[in-house]
Amino acid sequence: MKGLYCRPGQNDAETKFVIQEMTLPANVDSHHVRVQVKACGLSPLDLKLLGDLGIQRDLIPVGREVAGVVLQVGSRVSFFQPDDDVVGILPLDYPCSGLCDVIDVDEHLLVHKPEKLSWICVAGAIRDGVCAYTALHTHARMAAGHTLLVMDGASTFGLLCIQLAGYHGVKVLTTSHTPRQHTFLEQLRPSLGLVIPVFESSSDLLSDVLEETGGLGVDIVIDTGVRLQEDEESNDGKLLPHKHDVISVLGVGGHWVTSHQDLQLDPPDCRLLHLKSASVTFLNPEVWTASTAQQGRYLHILKDIMEKMSAGILGPQPEEAVPLQEATVVMEMIQRCQKRSAIVQF
Structure with a gap:
């Protein structure tokens, strides 16, 4: 199984994105779910932030906003069952690329995807939705x-x-x-x-x-x-x-x-x-996944985003998905700020 990874360089010109083989363990961990990825969002990598957090690797996984179907659940998973539609954001220290056919994710990082919403829609909006909630509710206390x-x-x-x-x-x-x-x-x-x-x-x-x-x-x-x-x-x-x-x-x-x-x-x-x-x-968009201090509040935000999108209150502009074979080129454009984000559909 292949995934997209970043090989950091001294500058943006030397930073490369490559396809690498990855394997999953035979058994799913007790609190993890195995998800068949249907769509994955691509956004710029903050290499400086990763360095500040001590996350230094030769190959950094790319693609963290994922949406898919649960294939298998661990022995202690209580929130999900096989065939559930889920969406979430992988943590900064997640070892594998989200741009894979199948990934293992902790159940506390996912929420249910409403049936009426498309894979591309939720994968493309989840990150910006969390940022909007953080800016308006957490920081600005709007009323x-x-x-x-x-x-x-x-x-x-x-x-x-x-x-x-x-x-x-x-x-x-x-x-x-x-x-x-x-x-x-x-x-x-x-x-x-x-x-x-x-x-x-x-x-x-x-x-x-x-x-x-x-x-x-x-x-x-x-x-x-x-x-x-x-x-x-x-x-x-x-x-x-x-x-x-x-x-x-x-x-x-x-x-x-x-x-x-x-x-x-x-x-x-x-x-x-x-x-x-x-x-x-x-506004640090990674604050929720970099710390588990308020994990319950973070999950509540994810659930509310899905509910408001399902009700038509929140509705991002439709974004056209890019083919999987173009992910490497597109990610290079995103990292050079020539493109803001992209969605890959499987």
């Missing part, structure tokens, strides 16, 4: 009546944030990076408030937000990265908001949830945050 600004609302993560916030009675503003994205987001009205185009410049962001909020600013800002310098560009060519603009649009007592790992705040930035009594929180 009805709050005002939220979501950067890059046309991305899967941004769209799920918009849908989840709208369901809870939050007024949502967002930004678009292309005319096509702007047209798509405009179709989400009236549930979506204002769509701010930032095709060439983000200079209108502050004025548009303040005009929409009566000069008060927003309660929550969620970004997918920020610029630390005026002339800085993102890897995928999108114009990211400047950190000072993000702080400026925050209202009193506001929450800024950032995905920027290396955020640096200058004294004037800190002073402005202090004057607004605002806070900054870092």
